[in-house]
Amino acid sequence: QTRARELFLQGSVLILLDVPEGSEIGIDYNSWNVGPRFKGIKMIPAGFHFIYYSSVSREGQTAPRTGFFHFFKSKELLVKRWDAFTEELNDKNINDVLVDSLRASLMDLDSSLGPYPYETFKKWTTLTNYITEALVARIEPLNR
Secondary structure: OHHHHHHHHHOEEEEEEOOOOOOEEEEOOEEEEOOOOOOEEEEEOOEEEEEEEEOEOOOOOEOOOEEEEEEEOOOOEEEEEEEOOOOEEEOOOOOHHHHHHHHHOHHHHHHHEEEOOHHHHHHHHHHHOOOOHHHHHHHOOOOO
């Protein structure tokens, strides 16, 4: 419980706007299907993470996974929006006014944010301990 409180106070938040219900969203080792109230993930430990997603058709067919790497800083708020045309998360139409508004309303959004699955964090950091921001910048595609 102490660790949960620490992560709540120091952890980062990933807000994902307009993600269609049923889509798959994941971070590091864990993925979930989006429910009607889902707005993102909270209590994310600082460091290197892989966020991935795939859309799901009305018939239940899952599209291939797409994702991106991100180095979260303590207390960071990262906002992405679902683009229904490209079926991707991006930061188009995300501006400082929106981010500030979301930051101010984090307590109201809390019940719509899933907690980072801390039980797999040690395993994740063991795998990614030597990956640096500079390495990711060097190998990640330019059109991310």
